[in-house]
Amino acid sequence: MTLAFDEPRIQEVVGALSRKMLINGEWVDAASGKTFDSINPATEEVLASVAHGEAEDADRAVRAAREAFEEGSPWRKMPHGQRGKVLHKLGDLILEHLEEFALLESLDNGKPYAVAKAADVPLAADLFHYMSGWTTKIEGNTIPVSAWDPDAYLAFTLREPTGVAAQIIPWNFPLLMAAWKVGPALAAGCTVVLKPAEQTPLSALLLGELAMRAGVPAGVFNIVTGFGDAGAALASHPDVDKVAFTGSTEVGREIVKAAAGNLKKVTLELGGKSPNVVYADADVDKAIAGSAHAIFFNQGECCVAGSRLYVEESIYDQVVEGVAEQARTIQVGNGLDPNTTMGPLVSQEQFDRVTGYIGSGKDDGAGVIGGDRVGDRGYFVAPTILTGTKEDMKAVQEEIFGPVVAAAPFNAEKDILPVANNTNYGLGAGVFTRDISKAFRTARRLRAGTVWVNTWNVFDATLPFGGYKESGWGREMGHAVFNNYMETKTVITDLS
Numbered sequence: 001m002t003l004a005f006d007e008p009r010i011q012e013v014v015g016a017l018s019r020k021m022l023i024n025g026e027w028v029d030a031a032s033g034k035t036f037d038s039i040n041p042a043t044e045e046v047l048a049s050v051a052h053g054e055a056e057d058a059d060r061a062v063r064a065a066r067e068a069f070e071e072g073s074p075w076r077k078m079p080h081g082q083r084g085k086v087l088h089k090l091g092d093l094i095l096e097h098l099e100e101f102a103l104l105e106s107l108d109n110g111k112p113y114a115v116a117k118a119a120d121v122p123l124a125a126d127l128f129h130y131m132s133g134w135t136t137k138i139e140g141n142t143i144p145v146s147a148w149d150p151d152a153y154l155a156f157t158l159r160e161p162t163g164v165a166a167q168i169i170p171w172n173f174p175l176l177m178a179a180w181k182v183g184p185a186l187a188a189g190c191t192v193v194l195k196p197a198e199q200t201p202l203s204a205l206l207l208g209e210l211a212m213r214a215g216v217p218a219g220v221f222n223i224v225t226g227f228g229d230a231g232a233a234l235a236s237h238p239d240v241d242k243v244a245f246t247g248s249t250e251v252g253r254e255i256v257k258a259a260a261g262n263l264k265k266v267t268l269e270l271g272g273k274s275p276n277v278v279y280a281d282a283d284v285d286k287a288i289a290g291s292a293h294a295i296f297f298n299q300g301e302c303c304v305a306g307s308r309l310y311v312e313e314s315i316y317d318q319v320v321e322g323v324a325e326q327a328r329t330i331q332v333g334n335g336l337d338p339n340t341t342m343g344p345l346v347s348q349e350q351f352d353r354v355t356g357y358i359g360s361g362k363d364d365g366a367g368v369i370g371g372d373r374v375g376d377r378g379y380f381v382a383p384t385i386l387t388g389t390k391e392d393m394k395a396v397q398e399e400i401f402g403p404v405v406a407a408a409p410f411n412a413e414k415d416i417l418p419v420a421n422n423t424n425y426g427l428g429a430g431v432f433t434r435d436i437s438k439a440f441r442t443a444r445r446l447r448a449g450t451v452w453v454n455t456w457n458v459f460d461a462t463l464p465f466g467g468y469k470e471s472g473w474g475r476e477m478g479h480a481v482f483n484n485y486m487e488t489k490t491v492i493t494d495l496s
């Protein structure tokens with residue numbers, strides 16, 4: 001196997017990174033002096049040793065972010081147009097470092113280098129470019145009063161940044177999740193403490209370095225590398241105004257409780273168990289390719305993975321066989337091998353979890369296509385289809401977060417909608433059909449924050465993203481995201 005990068009180049013890129021945390025514009029060790037290892041999931045070897053931030057470090061970072069948010073600080077005085085230029089520059093710098101970012105994502109998360117290069121990194125850059133335009137376009141309103149003499153009062157609204165934002169992110173799209181969080185917060189004029197996932201801290205550190213280079217003032221963007229306890233310290237910190245979290249629904253509930261002390265604003269982007277409804281009148285080739293992509297993209301480590309595949313009976317066998325055929329063409333391997341189209345799962349824990357669910361599906365009577373470990377080193381699992389699944393199976397009800405789809409047939413449109421919505425989650429959903437009325441009828445009835453029609457996994461900086469039900473609170477991206485990072489102040493003046 002020839003990898004796209006040789007060892008000296010890997011060492012050069014990983015070694016060029018500061019392994020320290022970014023607090024108040026400086027790269028610092030953890031207060032305790034401790035470090036932790038980030039593991040390469042393809043080799044199970046230590047990739048880098050990173051500062052182990054804990055509550056004391058979280059507190060230091062929050063204090064820096066608070067000071068940077070004070071009236072009269074360089075950030076608060078920076079003209080909005082200049083703030084936009086800084087964010088645009090950061091987008092440019094991400095693209096200039098496309099190769100390094102894609103390499104770090106592949107090494108740290110496992111995903112194929114080519115995927116990170118084509119998707120994660122350009123989308124992160126695009127997010128900053130898009131958000132940079134908003135700094136000069138967020139406006140309040142002038143509002144005529146209704147119960148009073150219209151000439152007696154002048155009322156208008158001001159939009160103001162919420163303050164210090166703590167942002168806690170997962171490991172599946174390390175750079176892109178950082179961009180989704182940091183981009184809008186900075187565009188709104190907030191200051192930030194970011195806590196990357198312990199499995200994948202490296203690309204966030206490079207982002208921090210580039211943010212400084214782009215002209216983000218000291219203390220505006222801080223990074224605390226560490227585990228859940230560091231995240232919990234941020235979520236409960238009395239001087240944090242807002243917490244934004246992406247991760248498991250279980251931890252989401254903890255965040256809500258932790259945030260209750262000072263009632264900080266909370267937005268959550270949590271788990272999913274997205275239904276994919278394929279009608280018999282679909283373009284079958286497109287439905288097969290879309291359904292395979294829906295579940296196998298990014299090793300299935302996507303909160304919106306199309307993990308429940310419902311196919312109208314007359315084409316069920318054909319679609320399942322087609323998805324199985326696509327699964328057989330997937331090359332599972334080291335993300336740096338140019339032939340690889342699916343990397344390893346991120347960690348031993350995730351490997352155990354995913355294989356556990358495959359086992360439970362089998363025990364509950366589902367058919368299993370794939371399902372095996374690949375190789376004996378690294379956390380590789382074959383793309384897997386559980387067939388003929390029943391609604392009460394654990395593998396159908398719970399989020400697996402791996403390349404495992406549960407497939408079942410259905411009879412008619414009226415039958416499938418209650419089944420598709422039979423989940424506590426509501427993040428993504430999809431429908432494949434050539435009938436546009438049926439497509440939109442289905443899209444309206446699916447209780448999910450994003451519905452894809454004849455496609456899957458299309459994300460864009462302009463499009464709001466978030467969940468119904470237990471998949472979260474609030475929307476990220478698009479201009480909807482500014483509700484998360486801005487307050488609205490109403491000013492009423494007596495004109496007499």
Ligand code: ADP
Nearest residue numbers: 169170196197198227228231232247248251254
């Ligand atoms: P996953 O289960 O996919 O690993 P988690 O929800 O456990 O996702 O983790 C997502 C992020 O939340 C990570 O950055 C992790 O360190 C952080 N985290 C874990 N537990 C807590 C907690 N109790 N409070 C705040 N953050 C946490």
